[in-house]
Amino acid sequence: DVILFNVNDTPTPTPTVTPTATPGPPPQHPFPQHVVYSPGSIKPNHRSQSQLDDDVRAFYDYWKSRYLVYAGTNDQGEPMYRVSYGDTNPDRTVSEGQGYGMVITAIMAGYDPQAQDYLDGLWRYARAHPSDVDPRLMGWQVPPDPNTGNDSAFDGDADMAYGLLLAHAQWGDGGAIDYMSEAQTLLAAIKESTIGPDSHLPELGDWVVDGDGDGYNQWTPRSSDFMLGHFRTWGRATGDEAFWDQVVAAVDSDIDGIQANYSPNTGLLPDFIVRESGTYNPQPAPPYFLEGEHDGDYDYNAGRDPWRLGTDALLNNDPTSFTQVQKMANWIVQSTNDNPANIKAGYTLDGVPTGDYFTSFFVSPFGVGVMTTPEHQTYLNNLYDLVYQRHEDYYEDSVTLLSLLVMTGNFWDPFDAPAVAPDDVTISLPATAPHLAWSHKTGNLSYQVWRSDAPYFDPGISGVLLDEVPAPGDAQMSYNDTTLPADATAYYQVRGVNRPGDASVSSNETGVFRFSLTPGAP
Template sequence: MNKQSKRKPGWKSFIILCLALFILPAGSALAAVNKPFPQHTTYTSGTIKPNNVTQISMDNSVKTKWGEWKAAYLKPAGTGKYYVKYNSDGETVSEAHGYGMLFTVLMAGYDTNAQTYFNGLYNYYTAHPSSINPYLMSWKQNSSFQNIEGEDSATDGDMDIAFALLLADRQWGSAGTINYLQAANNIIGAIMDNEINQTQWTIRLGDWANSGSYNTATRPSDFMLDHLKAFKAATGDARWTSVADKTYTIINSLYTGFSAGTGLLPDFVVYSGGVYKPAAAGFLEDANDGNYNYNSCRTPWRITTDYLISGDNRALAQLTQLNSWIKTKVNSTPGNIKDGYKLNGTTFGSYNSGAFYAPFGVSAMVSSSNQSWLNSLWSHTAGSAAEGYYEDSIKLFSMIVMSGNWWTY
């Protein structure tokens, strides 16, 4: 037998091994990654990104922050499951879970374990259903992974989980061990059935909020317009357009009626006398329920993202006023941003929280007039030390968007 023929069996074995790797089911850890990080999405014409650093530098800063976030907060929860540790007691909430699912699908391609994490997070979600609708997630668990403080849902967590499942379908396909698209349709349908007021077309606080003043109340940090549009695209359900339209109407009603000088939105909104208005103190959480506090600090990121991706400019006036106000308020110095403002611009916070300053970097992207301000916010965020789960999550999301790496279904 000559040398060439001796090599043939090894060569064939190599080809068979390669084929086996490529035809592994999409649910496996080796599924093809269709939209690997970094994505460098082309945002709406006229919008900007930081230009005081290179694209590679921005991508690397996101990778660094992701590594730190993953090490601190993404934890195993038994066989085949992962959860997001949201406080020192080892508890978690569905909001954190949605964040974890979004991060893992967005960082796939760079993080080779992303699909394993994602599937583990999905398995944890399905193991903790709301008692009202099993496709929604029970909102809080203790360190033993037991549901606590009521087995009902929080809308923001469910919306992020649903959106992450749609992205997973785009990222890995739905032919593997988990049918991501079917799972997304299940939770999207449940959100419509139990977390949307189908008389007002408003986003409820959770599946429990279906009576009294809670039935018509809403929370601006849940105004995830790109999610709503993705739900419509995935399901063909025109009711999601009604929700998006009403959401934009409420943004502008609050802006013109209560914060024309600042563009700030309150933590919670109630419907009274035919008008959507800031909630009174103590409505749900604390004395600042009607102020710009630890819920609505996310709105510059959440609302702006839809403009960057779709060009829908219905909130552009509010965002423009917001940028103008905050730049003046803090003398264009991100370190001066505090964690709490009344809608008229009065400061009541005292801490320079990443949950507050980082989202302003996203809203700054709407206009080239904010370029130096955006650059300062990027540098302040990218160079920031770890704070806690909430702040670090919002900083990472804001950096993903600012670096041009956000994408939608």
């Protein structure tokens, strides 16, 4: 449920009176974090890192004063908080907002001394307003609409689960809330009640019938629920990577199908996706499928897609996500004549504007997308200047703040991907130098190439580190050893390196290869 909002005047924020902060453990990942994103990505470079951090602090202070509301106490007398729908309907709260709030407050810990109290209160409010279908999930709006029922929406619970995992990494589980236990319960509900058992796609909510019937079913997702980064994190956090990898693969298949067949020039995705008649091929939903005439267009749901897909590319260095979001980024730069002020409020999938006004909701997520295209540095800088001080209403401001956290290098993963050893390294002997090649593994940011004159060597103890090769979102990696003397025998090992700088086991320890080389041989 999205309200179109075009702002002209910015209201003055009114601070909310809240209970005194409860002392707790210091955050383990205090703001600012200055995360190292994937090689080949960019950030705004016309402002210093200190200025970028201050921009986030200022926007957060405004957001908190406008939308974070004390909501009394629960049955145990513990304080609750909710995210208000803003000027549009200040007494209304949606689960989406609770999820946004939990992610934001967890990341802002270290700047805001009350961050943990706010996050705990947001979660208590969610638990106090469960869905009637699966009570482990939150009802999507408070107060509920008696005409539509009290059930869940996928995105709110998804962000709340990510927020709980952030809280676990930030403060541990020894306080008033066992964050990991709560996250495990919530993720079990998401898996059981909102992931298609056959499609492996996120469903619109727990009210959707799992079958293949007419209308809303397991094959009719909302593209803004394609939270690939969340899915990977959940797999690592729960140890259920096999399941969540299936979800990633199903989502990638839908994105690739839409981009190939319906938006080859723009890369844009529709708000809602259905199946072609008689097939399982994805296609844009018809008008008025669920919300309105633009349900098959890039509108007020899909406008979040460059932020979601871009965040996965930046944090997990996944080549598929890079390719998908770069299509969107390159198109928006070209279609706006290198001027982000020309971004409009919605488009058909072939790039025709459907709205004739500017709003930060559509602009800010494209900023995250453009971070994957280094050739558009000036465009990113100009886009950033358009949004970092602009305030509209709840939806626009929340998405902008989350996008700013990414654009400034302050959005992080509570369960960073492990370093993964290449498993398909090949070697060839052209006339000039030994040539090593291997497939990139999602999560690795770079690869160490080691060499020794003895087999079964242990990098770091023996052998020589030839180079650490960055992995700029490409599917295929390679390295030429131009330093090996003629007629020398050499053995090689390749190790993946992840964001924390951890190195994987070596490729030849998995039995991939052990080679003796004679450079210059035919």
